[in-house]
Amino acid sequence: MKVGLFIPCYINQLYPQVAIATLELLEKLDVDVYYPTGQTCCGQPLANSGYEEDSKSACQVFVENFKEYDYIVGPSGSCIYHVKKHFDILEQSKEVVKVRNNAYELCEFIVNILGTKNIGASFPFKVGLHKSCHGLRGLKLGSCSEKKESHFSTEESLLNEVKGLTLMSLNRKDECCGFGGTFSVFEEAVSVKMGKDRIQDHLNNGVEVITGADHSCLMHLDGLLNRNKQPIKVMHIAEILNSSI
Amino acid sequence: MSHSQKAALFNKNETKVNWHDKALWFVREKRDTAAHKIKGWEYLRELASGIKANVLSNLDNYLVQFEQNAKQNGIIVHWASNAEEHNLIVHKILAKNNAKKVVKSKSMLTEECHLNPYLEAKGIEVVDTDLGEYIVQIAKEPPSHIVLPAIHKTKEEVDELFQEHLGTTPSNGNPEYLTNEARKHLREKFIEADVAITGVNFAVAETGGFVVCTNEGNADMGAHLAKVHIACMGIEKIIPKEEHLGVFLRLLARSATGQPITTYSSHFNKPVPGKELHIVIVDNGRTDQLSREDFRSSLHCIRCGACMNTCPIYRRSGGHSYDATIPGPIGSILSPGKDLKKHSSLPFASTLCGSCTNVCPVKINIHEQLYKWRQIVTKDVKQPLVKKSILKIVGIVLSKPKLYNLAGKSARFVLKYAPRFMVYSNINTWGKARELPEVKNQNFDDWYKVKRKNNG
Numbered sequence: 001m002k003v004g005l006f007i008p009c010y011i012n013q014l015y016p017q018v019a020i021a022t023l024e025l026l027e028k029l030d031v032d033v034y035y036p037t038g039q040t041c042c043g044q045p046l047a048n049s050g051y052e053e054d055s056k057s058a059c060q061v062f063v064e065n066f067k068e069y070d071y072i073v074g075p076s077g078s079c080i081y082h083v084k085k086h087f088d089i090l091e092q093s094k095e096v097v098k099v100r101n102n103a104y105e106l107c108e109f110i111v112n113i114l115g116t117k118n119i120g121a122s123f124p125f126k127v128g129l130h131k132s133c134h135g136l137r138g139l140k141l142g143s144c145s146e147k148k149e150s151h152f153s154t155e156e157s158l159l160n161e162v163k164g165l166t167l168m169s170l171n172r173k174d175e176c177c178g179f180g181g182t183f184s185v186f187e188e189a190v191s192v193k194m195g196k197d198r199i200q201d202h203l204n205n206g207v208e209v210i211t212g213a214d215h216s217c218l219m220h221l222d223g224l225l226n227r228n229k230q231p232i233k234v235m236h237i238a239e240i241l242n243s244s245i
Numbered sequence: 246m247s248h249s250q251k252a253a254l255f256n257k258n259e260t261k262v263n264w265h266d267k268a269l270w271f272v273r274e275k276r277d278t279a280a281h282k283i284k285g286w287e288y289l290r291e292l293a294s295g296i297k298a299n300v301l302s303n304l305d306n307y308l309v310q311f312e313q314n315a316k317q318n319g320i321i322v323h324w325a326s327n328a329e330e331h332n333l334i335v336h337k338i339l340a341k342n343n344a345k346k347v348v349k350s351k352s353m354l355t356e357e358c359h360l361n362p363y364l365e366a367k368g369i370e371v372v373d374t375d376l377g378e379y380i381v382q383i384a385k386e387p388p389s390h391i392v393l394p395a396i397h398k399t400k401e402e403v404d405e406l407f408q409e410h411l412g413t414t415p416s417n418g419n420p421e422y423l424t425n426e427a428r429k430h431l432r433e434k435f436i437e438a439d440v441a442i443t444g445v446n447f448a449v450a451e452t453g454g455f456v457v458c459t460n461e462g463n464a465d466m467g468a469h470l471a472k473v474h475i476a477c478m479g480i481e482k483i484i485p486k487e488e489h490l491g492v493f494l495r496l497l498a499r500s501a502t503g504q505p506i507t508t509y510s511s512h513f514n515k516p517v518p519g520k521e522l523h524i525v526i527v528d529n530g531r532t533d534q535l536s537r538e539d540f541r542s543s544l545h546c547i548r549c550g551a552c553m554n555t556c557p558i559y560r561r562s563g564g565h566s567y568d569a570t571i572p573g574p575i576g577s578i579l580s581p582g583k584d585l586k587k588h589s590s591l592p593f594a595s596t597l598c599g600s601c602t603n604v605c606p607v608k609i610n611i612h613e614q615l616y617k618w619r620q621i622v623t624k625d626v627k628q629p630l631v632k633k634s635i636l637k638i639v640g641i642v643l644s645k646p647k648l649y650n651l652a653g654k655s656a657r658f659v660l661k662y663a664p665r666f667m668v669y670s671n672i673n674t675w676g677k678a679r680e681l682p683e684v685k686n687q688n689f690d691d692w693y694k695v696k697r698k699n700n701g
Contacts, residue, residue: 008651009643009653012653012689012690013656013657013688014684014688016687016691016692017685019467019692020349020689023693023697032417035693035697037406037646037690037693037694038646039646040644040645041643041649043643046640047616048597050619050621050622051623051636051637051640053569053620054640055640055643057640057641057643058643058644059646060483060644066637086616101656110421133596133597133600137598137600137603138599144600145277146604147287147603148283167407172270176596176598176600178557178596179596180595180596181596183593183595185674186593186676187248187558187593187594188678189249189252189253189255189256190253190256190558190562190594192678192679193262194557194561194596197561208326220679222680223675223678223679223680223681223682224678226680227680232438
């Protein structure tokens with residue numbers, strides 16, 4: 001099984017530690033993992049802004065980079081969702097279909113493909129899980145509060161196995177953080193307010209570290225936490241699962 | 246003004262935003278409790294969506310069937326292709342009956358057609374009798390929500406409004422007192438009314454009858470007292486059979502307010518002897534929307550407002566920020582079909598979180614339609630040159646790995662070494678309330694080249 005590691009553009013440039021944790025985690029799990037170095041971006045920032053047409057070449061580059069792998073794994077539910085859902089704008093060649101079918105968010109890959117939940121991590125902190133909307137409602141990484149369905153959560157099932165970690169419950173379990181890509185700039189006021197409200201929920205419930213499977217949400221929350229000097233850290237779920245504190 | 250500009254104004258008063266958010270989240274949670282008590286909730290949604298899809302595919306036949314049956318029952322049926330025709334028809338009926346006073350129960354269609362100002366200009370008094378509608382009417386504002394029209398007003402604000410318009414005594418926003426005063430005032434209006442106008446929630450093709458849902462009984466009060474009843478409906482309000490009400494009434498009340506059933510579900514099938522019953526069936530852009538394959542299912546909407554209550558943006562920007570008859574997520578996919586230029590900012594007033602799609606009782610894929618409208622807006626509506634050029638350049642950079650590498654490096658260099666006043670300037674909207682990420686010495690590409698030489 002050959003796995004292509006997909007590192008979203010902003011993680012590559014701004015959060016190399018998340019990419020490193022993802023890679024190390026996969027290596028720990030004995031995955032034959034490769035990092036195609038010609039990769040750029042899934043095209044989502046353009047497409048969500050209404051410039052889907054202009055994102056086609058970026059999508060093509062993505063397919064070129066990953067077409068030879070059995071699985072494509074990335075630490076971002078949102079980008080993976082984009083590949084699966086919106087690469088319908090490309091001509092559906094064999095390669096495109098293969099890439100779309102075999103793209104997996106990291107947690108989903110570990111739990112559903114590798115069939116593991118316990119990675120032997122330890123992380124003795126009170127953790128709040130931020131469920132990214134694209135991971136939750138797009139990739140169905142868990143049950144949604146709006147729907148009548150029995151409770152499950154891919155990320156929770158992994159975090160519950162981490163030694164010393166206490167998963168705190170939130171008042172609003174799956175409300176959006178307000179990042180939304182370019183929404184964060186074009187609708188700045190509402191975006192900021194949404195982020196502040198999410199953080200308050202974590203603060204009210206005694207959270208020390210906010211985690212999630214999408215670092216873009218966490219980047220937005222971290223920006224607010226740092227500006228307002230609030231006593232919470234953010235860490236990508238890969239960093240927690242790769243910890244042995 | 247765009248949605249974001251209006252939303253920014255609404256956010257100037259954070260206490261009000263918090264209050265607005267909590268009030269609507271309360272309704273959303275009430276909806277969850279009520280909906281999840283029903284075993285087959287998701288099946289009901291599926292069923293309702295299927296029935297609506299069937300209606301839209303056979304709308305021509307159902308409408309003709311409905312008209313035939315309604316006529317047989319003694320109802321007078323009118324057809325209006327747009328808002329002007331609708332208003333003209335209503336006025337004609339009023340004129341024929343020499344009507345000067347009209348009571349109206351809630352109808353988003355008459356809002357859409359701007360019926361009130363049209364009739365008022367002709368010297369006719371129109372009183373909205375739904376309490377929330379009445380509040381916004383005397384405040385001279387449009388409703389900010391389709392089920393809770395005055396949700397943007399606190400009870401203290403209503404108190405002041407009533408003092409001014411009804412001469413009530415200051416009560417510190419006592420809801421019971423205020424409701425009672427409104428009730429007394431509205432009773433007079435009901436008794437004096439020449440004509441009652443109502444909306445239609447469901448029009449049943451097989452019977453020619455229709456159902457109007459209210460919690461206050463104001464539709465019945467109006468329709469039973471006045472000599473003439475005019476019911477106004479959009480063409481998409483049809484359901485094939487009476488038994489389908491069992492699906493829709495259960496979904497509607499739970500989705501809208503978390504009630505097991507609306508207090509009054511009133512069935513109107515024929516006029517009372519000696520009285521007149523009219524139905525005005527209105528298109529006003531609906532067939533255009535029906536012709537757009539990607540957006541057709543927006544016509545499934547039964548106007549429950551659940552997408553507004555759940556929408557994290559709606560809750561924090563208020564209904565008026567949408568500047569459309571129907572605000573919130575559903576309005577943002579309906580309105581661009583009516584006037585793309587005017588409503589071009591609405592598809593962007595969303596993070597595409599998908600909560601609206603999940604609560605929708607008739608399974609409209611609202612967030613996917615928002616995404617689709619975005620693609621159309623950037624093609625058909627002139628975009629700010631800066632936004633357009635930046636995104637075009639980004640598209641090119643992302644298609645060329647070497648260029649992307651260079652751009653990434655330069656951007657990180659600037660963020661790391663430029664002085665704070667430059668990075669956090671006016672053009673950095675992100676940085677107004679948020680810090681930018683701290684830039685590390687290496688990106689992942691660099692790290693990988695050094696640490697993992699053997700593959701790639």
